[in-house]
Amino acid sequence: MRCIDAHEHAHAAWKHAGKELTMTEEAPAAVCDTLIRNGYLITMDTQRAVYACGAVAINGNAIVAVGRDADIAARFRPRRVIDAKGGVIHPGFIDCHCHVAIHLSRGIIPDHPTPQAAPFSFADWTNHLEDEDEHIQAQIVGLEMLRHGYTFFLEPGTVYEPDAAAAAAESVGVRAGLADPYMWDVSGGPQSRPSTTRRIPNDAKRAFKVLGGQLARNKDPDALVRGHVAIYGACYSSESLMRAAKDCADAHGVTFTMHHNFDQDDAKIVDERYGGVHNMVYFAKRGLLGPNCLYVHMNIIRDDEIPVILDSGMSLVWQPGNSMYYKINANFKPRIPELIERGCNVAFGVDAAKIWTFGDLELLGYLDASQHGHYISAARIMEMRTVHAAHAVGLSHMIGSIESGKRADIVIRSVDVPEILPGANPIQELLLSGHRATASTVLVDGRLVFLDGRSTQVDQNTVIAAGRAMARRVLDRAGYIPRLPWTVVN
Numbered sequence: 187m188r189c190i191d192a193h194e195h196a197h198a199a200w201k202h203a204g205k206e207l208t209m210t211e212e213a214p215a216a217v218c219d220t221l222i223r224n225g226y227l228i229t230m231d232t233q234r235a236v237y238a239c240g241a242v243a244i245n246g247n248a249i250v251a252v253g254r255d256a257d258i259a260a261r262f263r264p265r266r267v268i269d270a271k272g273g274v275i276h277p278g279f280i281d282c283h284c285h286v287a288i289h290l291s292r293g294i295i296p297d298h299p300t301p302q303a304a305p306f307s308f309a310d311w312t313n314h315l316e317d318e319d320e321h322i323q324a325q326i327v328g329l330e331m332l333r334h335g336y337t338f339f340l341e342p343g344t345v346y347e348p349d350a351a352a353a354a355a356e357s358v359g360v361r362a363g364l365a366d367p368y369m370w371d372v373s374g375g376p377q378s379r380p381s382t383t384r385r386i387p388n389d390a391k392r393a394f395k396v397l398g399g400q401l402a403r404n405k406d407p408d409a410l411v412r413g414h415v416a417i418y419g420a421c422y423s424s425e426s427l428m429r430a431a432k433d434c435a436d437a438h439g440v441t442f443t444m445h446h447n448f449d450q451d452d453a454k455i456v457d458e459r460y461g462g463v464h465n466m467v468y469f470a471k472r473g474l475l476g477p478n479c480l481y482v483h484m485n486i487i488r489d490d491e492i493p494v495i496l497d498s499g500m501s502l503v504w505q506p507g508n509s510m511y512y513k514i515n516a517n518f519k520p521r522i523p524e525l526i527e528r529g530c531n532v533a534f535g536v537d538a539a540k541i542w543t544f545g546d547l548e549l550l551g552y553l554d555a556s557q558h559g560h561y562i563s564a565a566r567i568m569e570m571r572t573v574h575a576a577h578a579v580g581l582s583h584m585i586g587s588i589e590s591g592k593r594a595d596i597v598i599r600s601v602d603v604p605e606i607l608p609g610a611n612p613i614q615e616l617l618l619s620g621h622r623a624t625a626s627t628v629l630v631d632g633r634l635v636f637l638d639g640r641s642t643q644v645d646q647n648t649v650i651a652a653g654r655a656m657a658r659r660v661l662d663r664a665g666y667i668p669r670l671p672w673t674v675v676n
């Protein structure tokens with residue numbers, strides 16, 4: 187193998203990718219567990235270093251060296267070598283908002299979001315879930331993430347049994363962030379129908395009692411599944427619950443997340459509750475915004491809320507798919523592209539996986555921004571999926587980049603799929619056309635959990651079959667009658 191010299195133009199990598207791997211003739215100096223070699227290495231470190239032919243040395247769950255393939259190979263005697271064959275190597279992507287308990291309701295929630303077309307709601311689905319159903323859905327989420335190069339999901343407190351989701355994430359080998367389920371104490375929000383709240387009512391006493399319970403997971407610094415603090419949203423929570431949650435997150439150094447301003451109804455309810463002041467302005471005055479805050483959706487942002495958001499240092503999760511799906515941006519211009527340009531930390535989240543999967547929202551965001559006169563580059567999207575997302579979930583010290591000392595959450599992309607050709611501009615190709623299930627090999631916390639497009643931790647076919655059977659069970663319990671566009675002959 188002739189690796190590309192660092193001084194050569196990076197674009198030359200594609201000419202030399204995939205050559206046969208040979209060891210260096212110099213004597214290796216140190217033992218390491220794993221050496222990933224011969225890949226187009228996008229580190230996302232503070233310098234944004236990219237190695238046309240790079241290598242990563244791993245010991246245990248940590249990255250111990252990163253650099254040019256020839257240099258790293260000369261320094262280490264690995265127990266295991268993974269040959270990237272010239273494929274892109276990048277940090278595991280991070281999804282900042284994923285409702286795992288409704289993940290398999292795709293296809294059941296209609297593709298036309300009107301009350302007439304939607305006889306079946308998310309509440310109808312969640313009301314018929316058992317713990318095992320949440321477990322299987324979280325396993326499917328994990329497998330789907332790995333195929334798309336994701337290694338972490340942040341769940342916003344909407345699984346009824348967090349232990350079921352935690353066990354599922356651990357079984358597949360992905361990281362997860364979990365929060366106390368359904369933290370709400372105010373009725374009357376747009377999603378507060380009785381059917382929604384049947385299992386966990388809007389009960390202040392319960393909410394304050396369970397607040398912070400999931401943070402016990404963080405006692406183990408090596409835990410794959412960690413805890414954070416979430417409330418369902420400002421529409422559904424009193425100011426006192428919101429304050430208690432924010433204080434709890436501050437005291438424990440974790441992220442505080444909630445849904446906010448999904449649409450005009452949300453914004454109006456909260457504005458009116460707080461005297462007509464635009465709600466982000468009110469929250470800022472009341473000390474309810476800060477660098478550990480991660481608010482989701484934010485489809486309605488008014489002029490006076492822009493400086494407040496920027497000054498707070500908070501992060502946002504952008505889900506442009508929803509604003510298009512529900513036609514919210516037909517009346518309200520998305521302000522998040524402007525916030526990104528002005529330095530706000532923004533990441534993406536799949537939310538309810540209605541008509542999309544991991545990585546799709548980034549492409550939608552790119553197009554939504556263009557539609558409204560903004561430009562978000564592929565390189566910026568790469569930051570939003572990695573280092574910016576790691577900051578948003580409060581784990582910058584551990585994940586989000588390939589650097590010595592960080593955990594080894596590393597994805598190797600396949601080189602033999604057409605979507606990421608020609609290899610002349612790997613970041614653009616990967617982010618915009620090759621972003622789907624093009625991951626070949628994935629390590630999480632130093633462990634090889636995905637190899638040649640298959641899980642090494644669970645029998646992938648068995649889990650997929652269990653997911654299909656589980657969805658049928660839930661729909662039978664719910665009495666769901668499918669409305670399909672054409673007659674199906676049984």
Ligand SMILES: [Zn+2]
Nearest residue numbers: 285445537538
């Ligand atoms: Zn959500």
